[in-house]
Amino acid sequence: MTIKTLAQQKEDILLLMKYAVPAEQMVEARQLLNRYQTDIIAINLLSAFYSYLPEGLDDTVRELRLLARRQGAFLIAAITYHSAYFYLVTVNKAEFLGDGKDGVWDKEIRDFFELGSREDFLKKTTNLTNFSEHTPAHQDEQLCPACAAADGEKHVLGCPVEVCPWCDGQLTSCHCRFEQLDRDHLLGERELAALEEKLAKKGRIPYDSAKHRPVYPTAGDGDEPTPTT
Numbered sequence: 001m002t003i004k005t006l007a008q009q010k011e012d013i014l015l016l017m018k019y020a021v022p023a024e025q026m027v028e029a030r031q032l033l034n035r036y037q038t039d040i041i042a043i044n045l046l047s048a049f050y051s052y053l054p055e056g057l058d059d060t061v062r063e064l065r066l067l068a069r070r071q072g073a074f075l076i077a078a079i080t081y082h083s084a085y086f087y088l089v090t091v092n093k094a095e096f097l098g099d100g101k102d103g104v105w106d107k108e109i110r111d112f113f114e115l116g117s118r119e120d121f122l123k124k125t126t127n128l129t130n131f132s133e134h135t136p137a138h139q140d141e142q143l144c145p146a147c148a149a150a151d152g153e154k155h156v157l158g159c160p161v162e163v164c165p166w167c168d169g170q171l172t173s174c175h176c177r178f179e180q181l182d183r184d185h186l187l188g189e190r191e192l193a194a195l196e197e198k199l200a201k202k203g204r205i206p207y208d209s210a211k212h213r214p215v216y217p218t219a220g221d222g223d224e225p226t227p228t229t
């Protein structure tokens, strides 16, 4: 699998927008894309939106509002000319949840974000301007730049910024995971689950923005961040 750079994903979105965005809204659509062009969270959402227009109607994302955020997962409302659509977004993908009124509010998601009952949530989201605009994730100092976990939260497993609790090295590149599982390579889901269990027992090191935020010598797309420790 090849991973597209943000710049490539932006090009793809621009192409999709030609078919999705009414001509008179194109300037606005591009402005929003430019504002978020280095934020993988927003890019994943926009790419999901413009690939599968929720109602099959030409439409434009005008604003992104952050409803909730936890451990690298973002619940975001994309406000458009027709409606507001909810997405569950991580650095890996964006999942369309529905437009709130017909609610695809599965309990698992509500519980994860501690949103209360469906009714509570619907009440809260009647006025989306109560929620602040989504800050481009890379500009948010509180977030891990690789997996978007917040200060004090666990990283998404596989995040290159996560510090190994056994050796203090980089968890994705040190050898501890092989030693812990007594294997010379990891085979798949089962090994990953076993590793996650061992990590939980040992105690994972949460993201600490003051200590772990990588320092980029040059600003560029697609570079793997490296921890400073």
Ligand SMILES: [Zn+2]
Pocket (backbone or CB within 6 Å): 144, 145, 146, 147, 148, 149, 155, 156, 159, 160, 161, 162, 207
């Ligand atoms: Zn991370």
Ligand SMILES: [Zn+2]
Pocket (backbone or CB within 6 Å): 164, 165, 166, 167, 168, 169, 170, 171, 174, 175, 176, 177
């Ligand atoms: Zn290690």
